[in-house]
Amino acid sequence: MASLFKWVQSLNVPKGVGILLFFYVSGIVAHSLPQLRVIAFSMTDLFLFGINIYLLLDILKSNKDKTLFFWIIPVYFFTFSMEAMGVATGKIFGSYHYGSNMHLKVLGVPLVIAFNWLVLALAVNSLSLKFSSNKWLVSIFSGVLIACYDYFIEPVAINLDYWKWESNAVPIQNYVAWCIIGFFVSYPLHAFKLKFQSPLLLPYLFIQWIYFNILVLLDIKF
Numbered sequence: 519m520a521s522l523f524k525w526v527q528s529l530n531v532p533k534g535v536g537i538l539l540f541f542y543v544s545g546i547v548a549h550s551l552p553q554l555r556v557i558a559f560s561m562t563d564l565f566l567f568g569i570n571i572y573l574l575l576d577i578l579k580s581n582k583d584k585t586l587f588f589w590i591i592p593v594y595f596f597t598f599s600m601e602a603m604g605v606a607t608g609k610i611f612g613s614y615h616y617g618s619n620m621h622l623k624v625l626g627v628p629l630v631i632a633f634n635w636l637v638l639a640l641a642v643n644s645l646s647l648k649f650s651s652n653k654w655l656v657s658i659f660s661g662v663l664i665a666c667y668d669y670f671i672e673p674v675a676i677n678l679d680y681w682k683w684e685s686n687a688v689p690i691q692n693y694v695a696w697c698i699i700g701f702f703v704s705y706p707l708h709a710f711k712l713k714f715q716s717p718l719l720l721p722y723l724f725i726q727w728i729y730f731n732i733l734v735l736l737d738i739k740f
Contacts, residue, residue, distance in 0.1 A: 534576055534718045535725075541569055542729040549678075549738045559678070563621045563630050570633040573722055577640065581713035589712055590636065593703045598632035600699055611696075612689035617679035638664060639703045640714050641723040646704075647715075653708035661700030665693040667727070674733045 545565060548558035558565075578586060602625040604610040620628040642663040646656045672688050675681055683689070707714060 534572075535721045537572065538569070538718065538722055538725050541565070542725050545729065546732055546736075549733060550736060555738075559619050562619050562678075562680070563628060566630045566634055569722075570630070570637045573637050573640075573716070573718060574633075576718050577714055577716040580716045583713045585710075586712050586714055589706055589710075589714075593636050593639065594632045596703065597635045597699065598627060598629075600695075601627040601631055604695075608684070611692040613684035614681050614692075615684075616681045619679045620681070635664075636703075637722070638667060639700065640707075640716075641719040642667065642700070643704050643707055644715060644719040645723060653705065656708055657701050657704040660704040661697040661702075664700035665696040667723075668696050669693065670727060671730055674730045674738075677734070677737070677739045 545558065548554040574590070578584070600610060604612075605615055605626040608614070616623060616626060616628055616631075620631070622629045639660065643656065643660045646659045646663065649659065650656050669688075676683070706712070
């Protein structure tokens with residue numbers, strides 16, 4: 519592991535990237551080894567909480583601007599409410615429920631899941647700003663990116679019993695819903711010119727994407 523940190527430092531990347539790599543490489547190893555897999559499954563919430571809180575603290579520290587809280591708090595409760603209504607009614611995303619590997623649930627929704635969508639929204643908006651500064655285009659593109667990202671998350675989430683779809687297939691309305699929700703949570707960032715940039719957001723986005731794809735390739739199942 520020490521050699522991994524040295525390699526990261528030699529690339530002149532932000533220090534926090536080494537911590538993210540440690541988290542995700544550890545996750546891959548733990549899921550790959552049968553003797554560690556049960557522990558990995560039981561620590562899903564802790565793993566996600568740790569990464570998301572670490573990233574949010576880094577974002578707040580990097581920008582030294584507490585006004586982002588006026589976005590974080592409403593967006594957390596908004597996305598959590600969408601999930602809760604989605605689970606209860608099946609009308610928003612389709613009929614689904616969260617599995618046994620997601621813990622600390624309220625109204626059938628893991629408390630960590632809204633943190634996950636919140637940080638993902640910041641990351642995709644950070645990427646979208648590389649292509650445009652127009653608040654409408656950035657917000658629309660970010661909504662599409664969130665839906666695309668969810669497309670890649672779905673196979674591993676189902677395999678690891680994070681959530682299950684009643685039809686055993688992901689409905690198109692799930693992606694449409696996340697496009698729309700993604701737009702609504704993204705637009706205020708740009709309309710109010712909130713500061714949320716962090717050197718860790720894009721590495722997080724790509725490292726996590728690689729992480730999920732590796733777990734799919736390894737065909738790890740609960």
